[in-house]
Amino acid sequence: MNKGKTLLNSDSSRKVFASLLSIVIGLAVGALVAAIVGLSKDNIGGKGIWDGVRLIFLGLLSTGREAGQLTWGFNPSSWGNMLFRATPLIMTGLSVAVAFKTGLFNIGAPGQYLMGTLATLFIALEIPSEAVPPAIIWLLAFLGGMLAGALWGAIPGLLKAFLNINEVLACIMTNWIAANVVTWLFDISNLKNVAEGTKTGYIYKTTFNNVATSKMGLDKLFPESQVNGGILIAILIAIVVYIIMNKTTLGYQLKACGANRHAARYAGIPDKRNIILSMAMAGALAAGGASLYWLSGNTEFYWITYQALPAAGFNGIPVALLALNHPIAVVFSGIFMAMLNIVGQQLTTLTAYNEYITDVVIAVIVYLSAFSLVIQMWLGKRKAKKGGKTV
Amino acid sequence: MQSEYIIEMLNIRKEFPGIVANDDITLQLKSGEIHALLGENGAGKSTLMSVLFGLYQPEQGVIKKNGEVVTINNPNDATALNIGMVHQHFKLIDVFTVLDNIILGAEDTRMGFLQKQEARKKVEELSRRYGLKVDLNAKVEDITVGMQQRVEILKMLYRDNEILIFDEPTAVLTPQEIDELMATMKGFAAEGKSILFITHKLNEIMAVADRCTVLRKGKYIGTVNIADTTKQELSNMMVGRPVQLQVEKKDANPGDTVLEVKGLTVPSKIHKNDAVKNVSFQVRSGEIVCIAGIDGNGQTELIHGLTGLEKTSGGTITLCGKDISRGSIRYRSETGMSHIPEDRHKHGLVLDFTLEQNMVLQSFQSSRFQKLGFIKNDAVRAYADTLIEQYDVRSGQGPVTIARSMSGGNQQKAIIAREMDRNKPLVVAVQPTRGLDVGAIEHIHKELVAQRDAGKAVLLVSLELDEVMNLSDRILVMYEGEIVGELDPKTTTVQELGLYMAGAKKAEGGK
Structure with a gap:
């Protein structure tokens, strides 16, 4: 059999194709919804629908509107903002993917993200930058955030390992505990932003203490955007995660425990330790996403979180699903999800539609990702007619 | 019509x-x-x-x-x-x-x-x-x-x-x-x-x-x-060739005691009674000791207690002169035990791993297969190829075959290859031929006898009377968690063995 044919028939290419197919269908359904909404509303009209549909597919390439017509081209601000927003998504996506690979469902990413937020902001704002160089504070805040997430993630791991409590339940509980702890601790802190006085309920940006992630030259590439070096750090971490999971004895053990805890135990692999470790790693990654997001210095944290969990945490699940839990693919799916976010923004500013259309797209994609096994099977069956299964 | x-x-x-x-x-x-x-x-x-x-x-x-x-x-x-x-x-x-x-x-x-x-x-x-x-x-x-x-x-x-x-x-x-x-x-x-x-x-x-x-x-x-x-x-x-249905082996030549079990008690997971009650026996190098009995009389728990998969509630286990009663699974196996488990899907293999990954399940942490925590893929592949060749493990795609897709007999051969190659003084084999064909059984029996002749102590658990009678040098019969008799396969009959297994006969003291 020649190589090209093997590639087409191989399992992994089938998986990639299934993911791409769900993206295309997702966008198409989004366009369909836009059309239906447009037809039922008087203020949109045929041209409005056409603009909306084009933006759903190509929103990233939109440069605005001139003389009533959409204009297209390279929009550095859109690209930069996409990469900025992708950063936490990649990290929470990695978090969920690592747990999945080791047989655990980490639905606790939002809680871990919040604990990362808490530790990062406290460290970044409480250590005076007059006394300690900001770069050191940055590093401490980043590592401190990840450590906090690791400890928080380890709790469901401990419960699972020693008491055999389902990690999904424990994660949901720890999410809400985190939400309340974070609200309470910020409430009694002196970090509430009173300096600007324009809005309430926000914590100082880290730039208040002169701490912010280096731009690493990305602001030259994508001017007028929020992008910073965080995206490069996230990509680097994705590569490290890939290497750990696929090239090291640690990854081997974690995957063995995930795939068959009994066999791992039989071979003398400490199964309990590995379950805890894998949840701690997942926690550290999710929290690292929070650290990179807040350390950008661009954004301020709304501290009254006890009623809502951060979407960045939950969105790690579709990011990981779409990437089929492959760490490198998570980078792309994270960027893709962020792109949908930009598309939503463009829809809101440039048309009569709002950004919720993209929520439909994301929902359809997530739904289809769950179906990706069915799609793979369908693809496999088509090939099976020529003989495509091993004994 | x-x-x-x-x-x-x-x-x-x-x-x-x-x-x-x-x-x-x-x-x-x-x-x-x-x-x-x-x-x-x-x-x-x-x-x-x-x-x-x-x-x-x-x-x-x-x-x-x-x-x-x-x-x-x-x-x-x-x-x-x-x-x-x-x-x-x-x-x-x-x-x-x-x-x-x-x-x-x-x-x-x-x-x-x-x-x-x-x-x-x-x-x-x-x-x-x-x-x-x-x-x-x-x-x-x-x-x-x-x-x-x-x-x-x-x-x-x-x-x-x-x-x-x-x-x-x-x-x-x-x-x-x-x-x-x-x-x-x-x-x-x-x-x-x-x-x-x-x-x-x-x-x-x-x-x-x-x-x-x-x-x-x-x-x-x-x-x-x-x-x-x-x-x-x-x-x-x-x-496709003449097969030996009878195991051919010389007389045993037992040496030093490799495994000594004294008063071992293992609690049952299902009942209030202990699954293994105060069991004592020894296995010497160069002999095959078989634990016979009807399924469910404590053999599984005995082996689990011995290998560390389950906690024991009493007794001591001495392996190669070291007390391993409280040791971890890893410590026990490193001290000198290879283990062909009863349930190859549950314990023996990670079914979603490839064959080569399964081949190093016990040994991936040795310096042969890793350096600074990085797995040496070439070494793993070469090792898997050698074992596949040596033990005739057949599969669709060689070392990269997913274990789940292999036939039961070849899965078992893979486990046996892995465990035998670890070359430990004690071989614990639990129903090693369960579900296998004559060709594979012949191969595994020869392998166990070869291990014995090479001076290994072999502890075999089997439910097949033929296997018990053919392969073992000493037979220990388990009934309701106790060893009720020690028999010599040369002087005993299948009928007598059956009586012990059914609990109708019981030797005093049962060593």
């Missing part, structure tokens, strides 16, 4: 990439006969049955029922033709009751509500008629493997199947249960049901089958009348 054959599979050919699984195979099942399908692991038996069940479509050949060509595109078509199958690995839902499992997929409903009363009556009637004792209200997870199999059989009967396929049905049964099953099968045949019996156990074929079709490496070798053949002839047909 009524055909002589109820089911015919004529000139079936099925290819997979790189392998012809079935090459021009013909199988003709007469109405009311017990027809054995014999072949080694990987001979194409399962593929042929999958074709019959519509899971695969053959490239060539036709299937006929009562002389008429039928097309079977999926298992529903097969069910509609009254073909039923007991799979080697049962297809039951653990948390459902026996009755629910039997009616599943063929439930009676009235206005959307389940009607179980009729079903219960029908199942009870079937159960009485064929002597298939089951507890309809018990959950499947709580009943024995033997009873689970009876549930599977009742499932077929409940659906009024005429053609019953048994895929390796005795692999998981105790000797008594095997006898019962054989009687049941004969009863079915006497009633006119046609039975296809997939196996590689020659004794069973000789005992119940009327005719036997033999496959080897995907090819049809022949069909013989059991009355006109012998075990030796069948095994030669199956393996």
